[in-house]
Amino acid sequence: MPAGATLTLRRPDDWHLHLRDGDALAAVVPATARQMGRAIVMPNLKPPVTTVELAAAYRERILAARPAGSGFEPLMTLYLTDNTAPEEIRKARASGFVHGVKLYPAGATTNSDAGVTSLDKAMPALEAMAEVGLPLLVHGEVTHGEIDIFDREAVFIETVFQPLLARLPELRVVMEHITTRQAAEFVAEAPANVAATITAHHLLLNRNAMLVGGIRPHYYCLPILKRESHREALLKAATSGSAKFFLGTDSAPHPKGAKESACGCAGLYTAHAAIELYAEAFESVGALDKLEAFASLNGPAFYGLPVNADTVTLVKEDWYVPHTVAFGETELVPMRAGEPVRWKLKD
């Protein structure tokens, strides 16, 4: 599109977001509230959000961090553990504000130590979820030391996900932040109760971006960036028009020093430019006409919620991302720091 062109969409939602807590929460909520109508908020706090009571309190803290006049609505999730009781699932469904339960295989990613050690242990909760129609949101990677990190998602599909769906065929499942051709094809061919979120960074970057010409810790995330053929498969899925794929940024802020470290932690911060980065990805394959369904329609349809009432407008105009963003007492490095983004959200 030529400079100055505009693109108006129904307001998008973010179906996978990390907001953290305390000062960090206050620092990042405005960026998402400016773009998104709602967001599915991940429960991997320390300690994790394992009960409806904890989710209610966290929700209040998020609401309090919104800018004045913001209508942004946080959609809460519970963190599944080996001990989640079926009663807690029913309570979550009845709450009206809990919209999913997150499965982190123990040790798979940031703050996942309290995650599920075996699905057998979580089965009573999973059966209750299938019964009441509460979606399971999955970080789909195995954690066994002998499995290569680039293969962990594909192995998860075969060894965990397929058996789980065979056991609970009616369970509603979102494979979060998919990164491989195998995941894209599996979800595309699965029944309608299986969907997936895709991040902007996995649509825009392959592993060369992280590893060629020097190691770039700000591109390190989980699941890890894959080779180009996988990025192409994700882009094809996102722009296919299939209602099974929707926007989930997995924006995961970490302090600059925690990433620029001998043992840097996983996660990219993208909330400051989320819809613009997706617009770049869709435009790269001439599919801007598919962006609204992916960003604003497919997610609400899967979660059984109405679409947002208002719209946002993007302008084809370069703007430069700041080198750092204040993050509580520290700072973080946003995606594209110091570099241009090709679309700009109009205020």
Ligand SMILES: NC(=O)N[C@@H](CC(=O)O)C(=O)O
């Ligand atoms: N994606 C990441 O690399 N990190 C996320 C956790 C997650 O979504 O797995 C985080 O909380 O930092």
Ligand SMILES: [Zn+2]
């Ligand atoms: Zn994850």
Ligand SMILES: [Zn+2]
């Ligand atoms: Zn995440």
